[in-house]
Amino acid sequence: MALFRPLEPVSQRARIVLGIAFFIVFFAVWAVATLGGYVSKTFLADPITMVKDGWILLTKFGFAHDIGMTVWRVLGGFVLAAIIGVPIGILMGAYKPIEAFLEPFVSFARYLPASAFVPLLILWAGIGETQKLLVIFIGSFFQIILMVAVSVSNTRRDLVEAAYTLGSTSAGVVRRVLIPANAPDIAEILRLVLGWAWTYVIVAELIGSSSGIGHMIIESQALLATGQIIFGIIVIGVIGLISDLFFKFVNRHFFAWRLS
Amino acid sequence: MTMDAILRIEQVSRIFPSVSKRPPVRALEPTDLTIARNDFITILGPSGCGKSTLLRIVAGLDTPTNGRVVLDGRAITGPGPDRGMVFQSYTLFPWLNVADNIAFGLRERGVSEAIIRETVAEYVAKVGLRGFENHLPKQLSGGMQQRTAIARALANNPEILLLDEPFGALDNQTRGLMQELLLGIWERERKTVIFVTHDIEEAIFMASRVIVMTARPGRIKADIAVDLPHPRHYTVKTSPEFSALKARLTEEIRAEAVLAAEAH
Ligand SMILES: Nc1ncnc2c1ncn2[C@@H]1O[C@H](COP(=O)(O)OP(=O)(O)OP(=O)(O)O)[C@@H](O)[C@H]1O
Ligand SMILES: [Mg+2]
Numbered sequence: 001m002a003l004f005r006p007l008e009p010v011s012q013r014a015r016i017v018l019g020i021a022f023f024i025v026f027f028a029v030w031a032v033a034t035l036g037g038y039v040s041k042t043f044l045a046d047p048i049t050m051v052k053d054g055w056i057l058l059t060k061f062g063f064a065h066d067i068g069m070t071v072w073r074v075l076g077g078f079v080l081a082a083i084i085g086v087p088i089g090i091l092m093g094a095y096k097p098i099e100a101f102l103e104p105f106v107s108f109a110r111y112l113p114a115s116a117f118v119p120l121l122i123l124w125a126g127i128g129e130t131q132k133l134l135v136i137f138i139g140s141f142f143q144i145i146l147m148v149a150v151s152v153s154n155t156r157r158d159l160v161e162a163a164y165t166l167g168s169t170s171a172g173v174v175r176r177v178l179i180p181a182n183a184p185d186i187a188e189i190l191r192l193v194l195g196w197a198w199t200y201v202i203v204a205e206l207i208g209s210s211s212g213i214g215h216m217i218i219e220s221q222a223l224l225a226t227g228q229i230i231f232g233i234i235v236i237g238v239i240g241l242i243s244d245l246f247f248k249f250v251n252r253h254f255f256a257w258r259l260s
Numbered sequence: 261m262t263m264d265a266i267l268r269i270e271q272v273s274r275i276f277p278s279v280s281k282r283p284p285v286r287a288l289e290p291t292d293l294t295i296a297r298n299d300f301i302t303i304l305g306p307s308g309c310g311k312s313t314l315l316r317i318v319a320g321l322d323t324p325t326n327g328r329v330v331l332d333g334r335a336i337t338g339p340g341p342d343r344g345m346v347f348q349s350y351t352l353f354p355w356l357n358v359a360d361n362i363a364f365g366l367r368e369r370g371v372s373e374a375i376i377r378e379t380v381a382e383y384v385a386k387v388g389l390r391g392f393e394n395h396l397p398k399q400l401s402g403g404m405q406q407r408t409a410i411a412r413a414l415a416n417n418p419e420i421l422l423l424d425e426p427f428g429a430l431d432n433q434t435r436g437l438m439q440e441l442l443l444g445i446w447e448r449e450r451k452t453v454i455f456v457t458h459d460i461e462e463a464i465f466m467a468s469r470v471i472v473m474t475a476r477p478g479r480i481k482a483d484i485a486v487d488l489p490h491p492r493h494y495t496v497k498t499s500p501e502f503s504a505l506k507a508r509l510t511e512e513i514r515a516e517a518v519l520a521a522e523a524h
Contacts, residue, residue: 161321162351166365166416167341176368180355257355257396 045227050234053227063216067235070201070212073129077136078197082190085144090182092145093152094174106145114139115203127208132201139200140193147193151185152178184255191247198236263296266452267318267420271327274313286477287313290327293471293480295420298450300443302457302467304513306520310478311456312348315424318454319345332419341365344413348425350405352397358408359384359393365416383411386445403427403434410442420452427462439465440494447491460509464488465497470505472512475520482512 010018027047033039034046045053057063092099092106114135125131155178163177205214213232220228252259269291276285288310295301305311316322318329320339329336331343339345352361359380366376384393387407397405406426413421423442427435443466446453457463463470464486472482486505488496496502 158347158349158351159353161339162345162347162353163364163368164321164339165319165341165343165345165422166412167368169368172368176364177353180353183355255355257398 041226042224043226045225045230049227050230053225054231054235057216057228057231061216066212066216067239070205070214070236071239073132073204073212074136074194074197074201076129077133077201078140078194080133081137081140081144081193085141086148086186086190089145089148089186090152090174090179092149093155093182094178099149099153102145103149106142106149110142110146112138112142114200118204118207122208127210132204132209132212135204136197136200140197143193143196144189147189148182148186151182151189155181184251184258187247187251187255191244194243195240198240202236263294265294266297266332267295267454268330269293269295269314269318269327270330272314272317272324272329273326274310274317274322275325288317288324289477289479291478291480295452295454297452300446300453300455300466300468301471302455302463302469303471303473304457304460304463304509305473305478306475306513306517307458308520309473309475309516311458311473312424314473314478315345315422315454315456318420319343319422321345341369341416342419344416344418344421346406346409346413346421346423346426348428350397350402350409352405352408352412354397357394357396358389358400361397361408362411362415364412369416379415383415386414387411387441401434403430403438406430406438407441410445414445414449414451418451420454423453423455425456425458428457435459435462436494442466443492460506460513461497464502464505464509465492465494470509472509473516475516481516484509 031047034041034044035048041049054063088102092102117138118131118135121131121134125134159177159181160173163173168176201212202214202217205212206218209215213236217229217232220226220232271290271292272288273286273290274288276287278284291314303311303314313322317324318336320336320343336343353364356364362380362383363376366379371379380393384390387410389404389407389411392400392404397408400408409426410423427438430438439462442455445451446466453466455463455466467486470482470484470486471480472484473479474481484505488499488501
């Protein structure tokens with residue numbers, strides 16, 4: 001009973017056991033549905049076929065290279081968007097005239113769906129790497145700016161005032177209050193946006209590409225190889241999980257002051 | 261009477277403009293107050309009478325609707341390190357440990373690290389936080405946080421120290437100890453201090469002068485010198501002179517508290 005009190009914490013061990021337990025349940029349900037013959041093989045491969053297909057993809061078809069290409073595209077576009085977007089977001093949150101100047105346009109641009117730009121970007125940049133990076137950049141850049149700006153705008157006013165009474169200049173307030181105060185939130189924003197960047201890259205690779213996880217998925221569809229498709233999707237999930245763990249690690253090490 | 265005035269508050273008033281059809285708030289009536297160098301002034305008044313407003317104007321965090329504040333002959337136009345401030349809410353930088361919080365102002369002014377280390381050690385000792393230099397604010401009690409905030413303001417060597425009900429959220433025992441600590445520092449260093457409170461005993465115990473404010477709109481109602489000898493020990497709170505002052509201030513403030521209560 002005590003386990004189910006609201007907001008009651010669980011031990012680290014119980015957390016890991018429970019987290020793994022769900023994956024086991026998930027695979028079990030999937031295995032029963034497919035191996036038990038409840039779902040046709042044409043629509044959904046069973047876990048064993050998936051693992052076999054994955055192995056063949058990796059050993060015979062150089063799928064590792066596709067994975068590498070996709071990761072490179074996501075990171076390239078995302079890092080570029082973060083390097084330019086975070087400083088603009090901070091300036092926008094800190095300085096209201098800059099906010100008044102940029103906010104309406106950025107809000108508008110944020111709603112432009114990155115995937116809808118794919119055909120246009122193919123016309124502009126061809127189907128090379130530039131086009132892939134641009135899709136991810138467009139999808140991430142405006143989101144990052146806006147979310148960082150909102151976070152910086154909401155900085156505790158009393159901390160800013162305290163800094164002024166200690167002699168900070170306005171540049172000092174940005175550098176020594178606004179940035180450190182919002183660094184954990186900015187890390188969290190980047191984690192979220194990186195997750196979205198993954199969906200953009202797959203869309204970009206589905207439409208015009210000769211390599212990448214998305215390219216493999218679309219080829220597999222033509223061959224009705226659902227095992228390969230699912231393997232591709234699971235690879236994306238696993239990479240996402242790893243990047244999440246990385247961000248959690250960063251948070252724990254650099255932003256211990258924020259953890260309760 | 262001549263005095264070496266450090267701060268002049270001249271006809272300072274503050275009206276908060278109306279928002280969404282509500283009438284404007286007259287927080288502070290035109291107020292005059294001259295503060296002598298090395299004095300410990302307490303400002304006493306009921307909740308909502310404009311004490312914080314007045315202090316924030318002196319700090320430069322708010323601008324008066326009329327009038328001006330002059331510090332050492334220069335009119336105040338904004339906040340600066342010459343006026344250290346300790347806030348009612350806890351305003352330590354949560355990402356910095358005690359030592360780095362105390363060093364904040366010194367770092368902003370580009371003081372050398374050697375001098376910073378020396379100064380931080382000095383003020384850590386003065387507020388009794390030895391051994392806690394590496395603690396984060398969230399690891400400190402409320403009293404320790406406010407002691408750090410006082411050290412942070414003093415380490416910057418301001419001309420004048422402003423405190424806005426710094427011990428308001430503390431329990432009675434801790435509050436008593438903090439009063440002694442702050443008074444002890446003042447008795448040794450004789451900084452000019454303006455201390456806002458709504459606690460009568462606190463106002464008398466530390467002050468050389470108590471300013472009583474009226475209920476909203478705030479105005480100065482009484483200006484009472486406290487001649488209790490220094491160094492003051494906490495036992496002074498039970499002396500007849502203290503009781504007499506307390507009785508007098510209780511009368512003054514009670515009338516205002518009644519008015520304030522009726523207004524709501
Ligand atoms: N930014 C603001 N906008 C509008 N009204 C305000 C603002 N700040 C303060 N006031 C009003 O001005 C009056 C005085 O406020 P102030 O904070 O100075 O009171 P105080 O004496 O410090 O009270 P307390 O003891 O509760 O802290 C209050 O009625 C308050 O509602
Ligand atoms: Mg107040």
